[in-house]
Amino acid sequence: MKRREYRTRVEKNPKKTKKMISIVLIPMLLFIVGGLSYAGYVYGTTKNVMKDSYEDNGRDKSNLRDSEVEIDMDNITVLIMGVDTGIKRGNEDRSRTDSLLFASLNKKDKSVDLLSIPRDSYVYIPSEGKNDKIAHAHAFGGTMGTIDTVENMLDIPVDYYVKLNFDSFVDVVESLGGIEVDVPYEFTESDSNDKKDAIHLMPGEQTLNGEEALAFARTRKQDNDIERGKRQQEVIKSIADKTLSVDSLFNIDKVIKSVGENMATNMSFSEMKSLFSYVAKGDDLKINTLNLSGSDNMSNGVYYWMLDEQNLSNIELRMKEHLEIERPRDNETDKQVEEELNNL
Numbered sequence: 045m046k047r048r049e050y051r052t053r054v055e056k057n058p059k060k061t062k063k064m065i066s067i068v069l070i071p072m073l074l075f076i077v078g079g080l081s082y083a084g085y086v087y088g089t090t091k092n093v094m095k096d097s098y099e100d101n102g103r104d105k106s107n108l109r110d111s112e113v114e115i116d117m118d119n120i121t122v123l124i125m126g127v128d129t130g131i132k133r134g135n136e137d138r139s140r141t142d143s144l145l146f147a148s149l150n151k152k153d154k155s156v157d158l159l160s161i162p163r164d165s166y167v168y169i170p171s172e173g174k175n176d177k178i179a180h181a182h183a184f185g186g187t188m189g190t191i192d193t194v195e196n197m198l199d200i201p202v203d204y205y206v207k208l209n210f211d212s213f214v215d216v217v218e219s220l221g222g223i224e225v226d227v228p229y230e231f232t233e234s235d236s237n238d239k240k241d242a243i244h245l246m247p248g249e250q251t252l253n254g255e256e257a258l259a260f261a262r263t264r265k266q267d268n269d270i271e272r273g274k275r276q277q278e279v280i281k282s283i284a285d286k287t288l289s290v291d292s293l294f295n296i297d298k299v300i301k302s303v304g305e306n307m308a309t310n311m312s313f314s315e316m317k318s319l320f321s322y323v324a325k326g327d328d329l330k331i332n333t334l335n336l337s338g339s340d341n342m343s344n345g346v347y348y349w350m351l352d353e354q355n356l357s358n359i360e361l362r363m364k365e366h367l368e369i370e371r372p373r374d375n376e377t378d379k380q381v382e383e384e385l386n387n388l
Contacts (some may be wrong), residue, residue, distance in 0.1 A: 048288055052180060058257055063144065064315065080334040084126050087234035089300055089301065090300050090313075091097045091313055091353045093300055093301060093305075094312075094313040094316060095313065096173075096305075097307045097309055098309060098312055098313070099167065099308050099309070099310060099383045100310070100311070101187060101310055103310070105201075105203075106195065106201030106202055106203060107195075107201075107208055107325065108195060108199070108200065108201035109201045109203070110159055114309075115204070115315045115318045115319055116318040117151070118151070118202055119148070119149060119150050119151055119152075119282070119366070119368055119372050120148075120149050120203045120204065121146065121147065121148050121149070121200060121201060121202055121203045121204070121367065122147045122149070122203070122204045122205065122206065122319075123144070123146050123147075123190070123191060123194055123202045123204070123205040123206075124127075124143075124144070124145040124146075124147070124206050124207075124208070125141050125143075125144060125147075125182065125184065125187070125190060125205060125206070125207040125208070126141060126142045126199070126207075126208050126209075126276075127139045127140070127141055127207060127208070127209055128146070139182060139183060140163070140179040140180060140182055140183050141163060141179050141181070141182045141190060142163060142179070142262070143160075143163065143180070143273065144160070144161040144178065144190070145158060145159065145160055145161070145173045145277055146158075146159045146161060146194060146198070146202075147159070148366050149198070149319075150364050150366050150367065150368070152278060153330065153366075155330035155331070155366070156330070156331045157332050157362065157363055157366050158331065158332065158334065159334040159335075159336070159359065159363070160273050160274065160332050160333070160334070160335050160336070161178060161194070161336060162178075162269045162270060162336060162338070162349045163177065163178065163269055163379070164177050164178075164179065164347060164348055164349040165177065165178045165197075165336065165338070165351055166178075166341070166348040166350055166351065167181075167193060167196075167350075167351070168193070168197070169181045169184060169185075169190045169198050170189075170193060171184050171185035171188075171189045171192060171193075172184050172185075177348065178190075178193055178194075178197070181193040187205065191273060191360075191388060197356070198356075198359075198360050198363065199360060199364075200364060200367065200369065201369075202361065204309070204310055204311050205309060205310055206307065206308075206309045206311070207307065207308045207309065208306060208307050209306035209307075210372055212305070212306030212307070214236055214247070214255060214257070214258050214297065215254065215255045215305075215306075216256040216299055217252070217253065217258075217281055217283065218253065218254040219298040219299055220299065221286075221288060222251040222252055222253050222254075222257075222286075222287045223252055223257055223279065223282035223283055223285075223286050224249065224250070224251050224252075224282055224285075224286075225249070225250070225252055225257070225275075225279065225282055226248070226249045226278075227245050227247050227249075227250060227260060228247060229247050229248065229250075229266055230244075230245065230247055231244075231245060231247050231263055231265055231266060232245075233245075233259035233260075233262060233263045233265075234259070235255050235258075235259065235385060236255060236258055241347070242255075243255060243256055243259035245259065245260065253340070257279055259280075260275060260279065261275050261276045263275075268340075269349060270335065273316075273335075275361070276342045279388070296350055298354070334357035334359055334362075334363075336352070336355060336359065337351075337352045337355045338350050338351045338352050338355070339352070339371050362369065
């Protein structure tokens with residue numbers, strides 16, 4: 045198979061990425077308002093929300109780990125999944141993933157590598173024994189189906205996961221009184237109830253309500269999934285900025301409840317607190333944002349994002365080095381995946 049020239053895109057912006065992580069890891073909000081008189085109430089709210097969000101999937105460790113990891117001692121990974129349906133509706137394991145972020149955290153270097161995985165990436169899905177869009181792995185095999193697919197793609201263990209319903213942003217944004225973003229172009233988009241063209245936005249910097257923010261983060265009619273991922277990051281950053289503002293501090297409990305009701309994770313409350321202490325420990329935390337390069341493909345009438353093999357291999361090696369993992373990839377797995385790609 046022809047290999048393309050490798051080019052890794054790395055963008056260093058510790059403050060912005062740090063805030064992006066903070067809105068996903070809810071306990072950070074608790075510590076930000078820790079000095080306020082009602083912090084005890086917020087702590088109790090957060091603890092109860094996290095208790096409801098925790099799920100035991102019966103997996104003590106990844107099969108790619110020799111032993112269980114300790115979040116306050118080891119280099120770890122966190123897979124963040126955004127799904128297109130409700131977490132608590134009983135049908136979340138049949139939904140697709142709208143967005144995937146994979147983070148590796150190195151304790152010694154105080155650094156984070158954050159990889160964005162395009163939803164249309166054409167990858168091997170172990171539960172189905174075939175290649176398909178990575179977004180479909182969750183529909184086929186639920187949480188574990190996505191975890192197995194990411195592990196197979198990168199040959200890197202997934203230690204923890206956080207699964208969010210992106211629709212929760214509607215409630216969060218509404219509780220904050222809207223967020224400020226820069227809309228790149230005029231477009232129409234469906235709302236959260238799938239009413240076609242219900243949202244109409246004009247270009248320019250503006251304040252969006254919950255439904256408008258969701259449409260802004262979802263649309264990709266005039267560009268692609270890569271730009272869509274950047275807009276989702278902009279929404280998350282705007283939510284974090286608004287959450288940290290003085291005017292919004294007394295709405296923190298509403299934000300926590302909004303996200304918590306639409307979240308599932310295998311992290312306990314104490315583990316999330318430990319993870320927060322790592323993320324928030326000083327301004328010298330180094331954050332690198334990584335993206336998977338590739339090309340468009342519609343040779344069989346279905347759109348796929350074909351990953352650049354050399355780029356993928358280099359990112360795999362980079363993240364393994366970051367995690368201090370020395371294990372080589374199984375060549376037999378490589379051959380199986382390449383055969384599937386050749387048959388596309």
